[in-house]
Amino acid sequence: MIDHDRLFKELISTFFVEFLDLFLPQVASQIDRDSIQFLPQDVFTDVTSGEKKEIDLLAQVRYQQQDTCFLIHVENQSYTETAFAKRMFKYFARLHEKYDLAIYPVVIFSFDEPKRAEPQNYRVTFPDLKVLEFQFAAIQLNRLSWRDFLAQHNPVAAALMAKMNIAVSERPQVKAECLRLLTTLRLDPARMQLISGFVDTYLRLDDTEKQVFQAAISTMGLDEREEVMEIVTSWQQEGAEAERKKVISGLLKLRFGNLDTDLEGIIPSLLQLSPDEYLGLILQADREELLLRFLGQS
Numbered sequence: 047m048i049d050h051d052r053l054f055k056e057l058i059s060t061f062f063v064e065f066l067d068l069f070l071p072q073v074a075s076q077i078d079r080d081s082i083q084f085l086p087q088d089v090f091t092d093v094t095s096g097e098k099k100e101i102d103l104l105a106q107v108r109y110q111q112q113d114t115c116f117l118i119h120v121e122n123q124s125y126t127e128t129a130f131a132k133r134m135f136k137y138f139a140r141l142h143e144k145y146d147l148a149i150y151p152v153v154i155f156s157f158d159e160p161k162r163a164e165p166q167n168y169r170v171t172f173p174d175l176k177v178l179e180f181q182f183a184a185i186q187l188n189r190l191s192w193r194d195f196l197a198q199h200n201p202v203a204a205a206l207m208a209k210m211n212i213a214v215s216e217r218p219q220v221k222a223e224c225l226r227l228l229t230t231l232r233l234d235p236a237r238m239q240l241i242s243g244f245v246d247t248y249l250r251l252d253d254t255e256k257q258v259f260q261a262a263i264s265t266m267g268l269d270e271r272e273e274v275m276e277i278v279t280s281w282q283q284e285g286a287e288a289e290r291k292k293v294i295s296g297l298l299k300l301r302f303g304n305l306d307t308d309l310e311g312i313i314p315s316l317l318q319l320s321p322d323e324y325l326g327l328i329l330q331a332d333r334e335e336l337l338l339r340f341l342g343q344s
Contacts, residue, residue: 048247050124050156055102057205057244058120058154059084060237062105065120065202069185073118073150081108081115090140101137106147116148117141124156131168135180151182156209161188187211192220196227204228205241208248221249222262222274229273242277290317297328309333312340 058065062082066074085104103120119141123130130153138151155164166184170177192210195203204227212220224245228238251259263274294316298309316324327336 051102051122053244053247054122054124054154054156056240057202058103058122060240061201064200066118068198068200068202070152070183076109077107078110082106085117088141088144090137099133099137101141104141106145116150117145118150118152120152120154122154122156126157126160126164131165131180131182134182135168135178138180138182153182153184155184155186155188158188158209161211163189192216192223196223198227199230201228201231201233201237201241204231205244208245217249218251218255218258219262221245221251222259222266224249225263225274225277226266226270228277229270238277290321294324294328297325301328302333308337308341312336315340 062084063074063079066077083106085106088101088104090099090101101119102122105118105120106115107118108115119137121134121137127133134151134153138149141149153166164184164186167179167181169179187206187209188211190210192207192212195207195210204224207220207224207227210220225242228241228245233241263271263278266274291313294313295305295310298305298313302309316327319327327339331339
């Protein structure tokens with residue numbers, strides 16, 4: 047299962063200013079960019095359902111050349127939900143009560159279907175009285191064209207193009223364009239890996255699509271092509287390591303039962319060995335021998 051909320055939170059918190067520049071330029075132009083402070087995640091209990099709901103991202107920012115602060119609340123919604131606007135209002139009310147600050151609420155609708163426009167307001171009205179009109183800024187990715195973001199020199203664009211309105215036949219091309227844009231940003235390796243991993247998570251290609259993807263890469267300039275291939279090679283290496291780890295974990299479970307902390311602790315060392323070496327060790331050595339060899343304990 048993909049932890050959508052974690053992936054989006056990691057992306058937006060790492061590139062928060064770039065996110066504002068791309069989707070909320072009016073807000074970005076008003077804030078002191080050095081004042082951004084991420085607040086601890088608030089957990090609210092829904093008294094109706096009994097479920098605990100966790101705020102995705104909450105940032106405190108200051109207006110330019112002012113002492114006045116406000117909050118920006120960003121929520122990722124990875125599935126359609128009938129009463130979602132009402133839930134956003136509940137978040138707003140509880141955060142406003144807790145912090146007593148103005149709040150700018152933002153929702154990223156990141157699901158693939160349906161593509162109808164999602165409601166972005168919650169109302170309480172009577173024939174003679176408008177009690178409440180609550181609105182939030184909505185970014186519905188499946189209603190945005192990825193082509194509109196090709197020229198954006200922005201890391202958030204490079205990542206979120208992978209979740210925009212993409213025809214099935216365009217998936218390989220979009221993946222190639224995401225990586226091409228990424229190579230122009232000159233980010234440090236950790237941030238490069240964050241975005242490339244995001245793209246690879248949401249645009250997993252089958253064998254036929256991979257051929258189209260490779261053909262798209264071949265049309266790029268030499269430097270771009272080389273950098274994109276470095277990213278693709280790192281994906282292949284990570285995939286191979288993940289597969290080896292899965293095999294080793296399975297062998298340890300067959301040999302010793304459920305894995306405890308100590309047995310999990312020797313997996314990184316076993317990954318450094320050849321298949322013949324780790325297979326022989328796991329099948330022939332007992333638990334104490336393995337722990338003594340790799341952890342120095344018995």
